[in-house]
Amino acid sequence: MAQGLIEVERKFIPGPGTEERLQELGAVLEHRVTFRDSYYDTPELSLMRADHWLRQREGSGWEFKCPGATSVSGPHTEYMELTAEPAIVAQLCEVLGGVPAQETAPAKLIVYLQRFRPQDYQRLLEVYGSREKPQGTKDPDMRLG
Structure with missing residues (x-):
């Protein structure tokens, strides 16, 4: 399998008053980043069911996320992220089985x-x-x- 980046995300839902408390502590909003992702899958949702995610990020190109730890079953929290198009195509062919590149x-x-x-x-x-x-x-x- 091609080399890629490993992305680890921790998501949380801030409680009420979190922003105000941060401002009281001296925090300021340095900058805001907004982007748009378009996700792709087969009509049968083959990628999603295999816990793989193909997206095109506006201004950044294609990204393909696949589970990072193969020994873990069920939904993953660590994903390998491929950004090189040849590696993405190769992985897609592997996941979808025989899609011609x-x-x-x-x-x-x-x-x-x-x-x-x-x-x-x-x-x-x-x-x-x-x-x-x-x-x-x-x-x-x-x-x-």
Whole structure:
């Protein structure tokens, strides 16, 4: 399994008057951070049922959280956090069982030509057909729907 960070969170619910008491002790709000997470799963909630969490954090990219201690059963409190996309894809394939991973995404220009200028794409294939495939695609005949 790929190396990742281990995140340990302790959550608590402050009692009434906690903020006021902190201010009495001299505490001040240094700064506030707001972010938005989008979580992804299968329609069957396969990731959640396996205690795995795939999210895209606004401005930070993809994160995949999986249980950190394998000997513990039930809900976990320690999670390993993967942030490198190849490691995330590999772990997703392992958890979801046989989800094919695309080696490299096709270049934006290739996709544009395929979708909106198929004649130009065909010319490109003709030019490169006898030598090599156009850069950015591993299968020159690949069509996106």
